[in-house]
Amino acid sequence: MDDFLKRLPKAELHLHIEGTLEPELMFSLARRNAVTLPYADVDEVRAAYDFADLPSFLELYYQGMSVLRTAEDFHDLAMDYFRRAHREGVVHVEMHFDPQAHLARGVELETVMEGLGTARREAERQLGLSTAMIMAFLRDRPAQEAMQLLERAAPFWETLDAVGLDSAERGHPPSKFREVFERARMLGIPRVAHAGEEGPPEYIREALDLLDVCRIDHGVRCLEDPELVERLRDDRVVLTVCPLSNVRLKVVERIEDHPLPRLLDAGLRLTLNSDDPAYFGGGMLDNFRACQRAFDWSRETFVQLAESAIDAAFIGETRRLELL
Numbered sequence: 150m151d152d153f154l155k156r157l158p159k160a161e162l163h164l165h166i167e168g169t170l171e172p173e174l175m176f177s178l179a180r181r182n183a184v185t186l187p188y189a190d191v192d193e194v195r196a197a198y199d200f201a202d203l204p205s206f207l208e209l210y211y212q213g214m215s216v217l218r219t220a221e222d223f224h225d226l227a228m229d230y231f232r233r234a235h236r237e238g239v240v241h242v243e244m245h246f247d248p249q250a251h252l253a254r255g256v257e258l259e260t261v262m263e264g265l266g267t268a269r270r271e272a273e274r275q276l277g278l279s280t281a282m283i284m285a286f287l288r289d290r291p292a293q294e295a296m297q298l299l300e301r302a303a304p305f306w307e308t309l310d311a312v313g314l315d316s317a318e319r320g321h322p323p324s325k326f327r328e329v330f331e332r333a334r335m336l337g338i339p340r341v342a343h344a345g346e347e348g349p350p351e352y353i354r355e356a357l358d359l360l361d362v363c364r365i366d367h368g369v370r371c372l373e374d375p376e377l378v379e380r381l382r383d384d385r386v387v388l389t390v391c392p393l394s395n396v397r398l399k400v401v402e403r404i405e406d407h408p409l410p411r412l413l414d415a416g417l418r419l420t421l422n423s424d425d426p427a428y429f430g431g432g433m434l435d436n437f438r439a440c441q442r443a444f445d446w447s448r449e450t451f452v453q454l455a456e457s458a459i460d461a462a463f464i465g466e467t468r469r470l471e472l473l
């Protein structure tokens with residue numbers, strides 16, 4: 150089974166590229182850029198990854214990315230991850246990235262796009278890995294700032310496969326970003342949003358009704374609202390679920406308690422993803438393995454999950470047929 154899970158062609162639809170920063174690379178980039186980290190060594194970094202909730206993780210996530218300064222840094226970050234993912238049988242990666250977190254530190258959007266763009270072309274050429282870009286808006290910052298980012302990204306609109314919505318969910322409903330997402334829609338840019346991770350089912354409804362998203366990132370709290378579950382099933386909305394992330398951020402207590410089996414039973418379209426693999430204890434293969442151990446699913450179930458991901462990916466039909 151383990152070999153089967155490794156060989157299964159996996160598409161990753163929910164990944165934050167800044168969340169792939171392993172402590173080793175964090176230290177080497179800190180040295181390269183003369184950035185001081187509040188840790189003595191990589192063991193201290195890993196020991197600090199004991200999160201109470203989403204906000205307590207985000208604090209370390211934003212601190213960790215302070216070592217990313219140049220286009221080369223973003224290239225090295227992404228290429229490091231693409232190589233690891235490729236070794237785990239990942240064939241396609243859609244990466245969220247957080248420009249506002251970088252702009253706030255004086256790192257230009259052009260720098261981020263140049264570094265990630267170079268890595269994407271290299272991954273395609275060297276590994277045969279396809280990739281997509283999801284520019285995320287930070288929901289705990291003003292909507293006006295998100296709108297400014299979208300306008301500032303004009304030279305890259307063609308490069309964006311989608312826009313997304315991430316960071317601290319509670320108290321920041323999708324409705325706050327209605328105009329920004331309407332502008333993206335007018336520009337023909339597809340939309341996704343994190344909802345129902347820590348936030349209530351109502352945020353999932355808002356993401357569908359007000360932001361017109363085609364996928365919900367996480368969405369696990371939909372089960373608290375049976376009518377919403379029915380709607381998600383009927384409209385074939387994809388939920389990008391991140392099992393190990395949900396355990397580490399205490400959305401669920403243990404993997405055995407994860408709602409994944411109930412979500413499957415409800416007939417929802419699901420995909421398995423790693424979210425922030427460097428912070429949550431593993432990549433795609435680890436997430437698949439954790440589900441295998443906890444739920445003892447059949448090969449057919451894993452094939453179904455992997456096919457849903459390829460089905461819902463932002464790729465051309467030629468590539469999709471190649472992967473299916």
Ligand code: ES4
Nearest residue numbers: 165315316343394424425
């Ligand atoms: C995130 Cl797990 C999660 N949730 C929301 N925003 C994020 N950014 C990075 N990881």
Ligand code: ZN
Nearest residue numbers: 315343366424
């Ligand atoms: Zn996420």
